[in-house]
Amino acid sequence: MTEIRFWFAPGACSLAPHILLKEVGVASDNIETAISVEGAQFPVGFERINPKMRVPVLSLDGEIITEVPAIATAIAALAPERQLLGRTSLETARVYEWMVWISGSVHGDGFGTLWRPQRYSDDPAAYDGIMRKAREKLTNYYAIIEDRIVGPYALGETFSAVDAYLYVFYRWGNVIGLDLDANYPKFASLGRLLAERPSVAAATAAENIDPHWKL
Numbered sequence: 001m002t003e004i005r006f007w008f009a010p011g012a013c014s015l016a017p018h019i020l021l022k023e024v025g026v027a028s029d030n031i032e033t034a035i036s037v038e039g040a041q042f043p044v045g046f047e048r049i050n051p052k053m054r055v056p057v058l059s060l061d062g063e064i065i066t067e068v069p070a071i072a073t074a075i076a077a078l079a080p081e082r083q084l085l086g087r088t089s090l091e092t093a094r095v096y097e098w099m100v101w102i103s104g105s106v107h108g109d110g111f112g113t114l115w116r117p118q119r120y121s122d123d124p125a126a127y128d129g130i131m132r133k134a135r136e137k138l139t140n141y142y143a144i145i146e147d148r149i150v151g152p153y154a155l156g157e158t159f160s161a162v163d164a165y166l167y168v169f170y171r172w173g174n175v176i177g178l179d180l181d182a183n184y185p186k187f188a189s190l191g192r193l194l195a196e197r198p199s200v201a202a203a204t205a206a207e208n209i210d211p212h213w214k215l
């Protein structure tokens with residue numbers, strides 16, 4: 001049996017692969033780290049596991065995999081019959097189209113800028129302007145998500161790895177006050193649907209986090 005280790009931080013983007021681990025129902029040794037707007041506290045020696053100093057990290061029999069789309073691919077391969085990367089080659093292309101864009105634009109460009117303005121300037125006086133720009137970008141990105149969700153799930157009738165990933169940004173959108181119900185109703189419905197899903201409920205319970213994160 002494959003030996004699985006998984007590094008995550010409660011409520012971080014690692015929630016997406018955590019949900020997928022629950023979907024495929026494999027046992028894993030989960031190592032919790034802490035991340036907030038103030039920064040991250042990784043375990044001693046983490047730089048040897050992931051020199052990029054980020055979670056999630058997945059280890060499959062000692063083989064280290066980083067980056068959400070790659071980790072999702074590895075987890076999906078543990079239970080191919082679940083078709084988490086789509087049921088047809090076109091759906092698989094759509095899954096990667098979503099996941100690569102979410103990772104690069106919504107997460108890296110949008111939230112990475114909003115929550116880590118210090119990555120873009122050494123001058124604290126510049127942070128407000130950088131964060132304002134990030135909010136502008138996120139408004140655009142959430143409008144694209146809303147437009148592209150087929151419904152009820154991202155791809156249509158069936159759950160895929162994209163939904164696990166979007167759920168992270170459903171919660172983050174709530175906490176930064178994007179008012180999903182008013183502005184992005186399809187995304188809000190998807191978030192509520194996902195919160196009830198056993199794999200999602202199991203992952204949020206394991207991370208001890210609010211399923212919706214509305215302040």
Ligand SMILES: N[C@@H](CCC(=O)N[C@@H](CS)C(=O)NCC(=O)O)C(=O)O
Pocket residue numbers: 009012013014035039040053054055056066067068069103108116
């Ligand atoms: N492109 C990476 C991004 C990973 C990432 O940024 N993870 C965040 C948590 S959501 C992190 O570890 N942040 C640590 C920090 O900002 O110091 C991926 O898709 O896995």
